[in-house]
Amino acid sequence: MKITVDLGRCQGYANCVAAAPDVFDVDDATGKAVLLAAEGDAAEIREAARSCPVAAIGMEE
Amino acid sequence: MRGVTIVGASLAGVSVAEGLREHGYQGPVRLVGAERHLPYDRPPLSKALLRADEPEDPPLLRPRSWYDDNEVELLLGRRATALEADRSAVVLDDGERLAWDHLVIATGSRARRLPGLDGPSVHHLRDLDDARRLRGVLAEPGRLVVLGAGFIGLEAAAAAAERGWTVTVLEREPAPLVRVLGPQAGALCVRTHLARGIDLRFGAAVAETCPAGVRLEDGSVVPADAVLVGAGAVPNTDWLSGGGVEVDDGVVCDAHGRTSRPGVWAAGDAARWRNELTGRHRRVEQWTSARDQAALAARAIATGDAGGAGWAGPPYFWSDLFEHKVQFCGHAEPDSTVWTAHDGRRSLALFGRGEQLEAVLTVDAPRLLGLGRRKLAERTGWAEAVAWAKEAMQ
């Protein structure tokens, strides 16, 4: 599994944190997403990617 | 096979089409939308799009090729005018009648109009045409009066102030953002508005527009070159009258999107779903809810199975006010218990009822929002949540 976050696009909405809290975090200082793990629950990660309002998350299974 | 007809080609409608194909639905999918634009994302209309240095077009929800690739037939610039549920059909404005196996109502909501407030200087902010018009007006600085201190009004007020406008916000309620946040927590969201010189007046009852600006009920006049009415939204359900589905402040739905009529579904701003986590049966006008509902309805239609968990995520909303990110998750009531903290940079508010945490608000603290949202989903008790919040804000 390969998870990517395009930090140029990321707006810190934290939808990804809500969808997959074990994989995504948002740094309060930068307001950008942080990857906590290289893999995790695929359904949760897919949901995170889909719920990102700016489509910043990529995933290859 | 007549397939699925989706009325309303915006976030909920497009998400239903996408969900149907993801779940392997093979039949025809038709998306009917009153706007002539390719479906686009609405939140930027009151944010980036009002700024001078941002492109004039909001992001498309999907590129044009996506509709072809997924065999989603787009009927844009066409409006549904009547539902004939008994005949499993909808009628369009040009008289065409579309028959369906499943109908999804995703007609969203529109800006509420206020009586006495009309004329060329009066704006509303709901669609791309509204936003382009307001953006054009903001190019030359002047005086803007915003009616209503809700999120859209406050976002537009911030954008106008950044473009050199003198801005007055008039709100009938005693505090900002009352409808979503109740009377106590809104103050956390308007610090920067006050710091940048925006005049926020509460308990201000506006009567009408006048040549100089707007006249309040007490007779005083607030001068304005442009007026933005941000008085909330009403669901686009008029076209359903007499059609055979129950409508009561939105199309009434269960936690899976089923209406009172088999084969007819609804999602997004136009629908009123039951939420299994909060137990509430309320219409919400939020991006994430529209998307979540659409995904659930699409899955149920495609798989023929509306069993399992329904809509159970805590409702979630964000807003950008100046450079600040406001995020809110859950449901607050006017009489919720509220706990707030501000540490000079971040703000956090918790809302509770009895022993239960029921909502979380953050300003510039996305991480705390993510954690708070998890606490809501886990049905964390109030005392435990406050203890967490105190530690988090140290």
Ligand SMILES: Cc1cc2nc3c(=O)[nH]c(=O)nc-3n(C[C@H](O)[C@H](O)[C@H](O)COP(=O)(O)OP(=O)(O)OC[C@H]3O[C@@H](n4cnc5c(N)ncnc54)[C@H](O)[C@@H]3O)c2cc1C
């Ligand atoms: C300016 C603005 C800023 C926002 N900012 C945020 C934000 O920051 N965060 C957040 O969570 N939410 C925000 N929202 C709310 C969010 O955009 C909505 O919840 C979301 O757009 C709802 O999607 P929807 O598809 O249900 O309805 P809508 O987006 O309202 O779309 C409904 C579509 O149906 C069409 N239609 C209506 N009647 C008919 C008919 N009879 N026949 C055919 N088509 C019809 C309409 O033209 C429209 O295109 C904002 C909304 C606005 C207007």
Ligand code: SF4
């Ligand atoms: S949801 Fe998207 S924009 Fe939001 S924090 Fe995650 S990656 Fe960034």
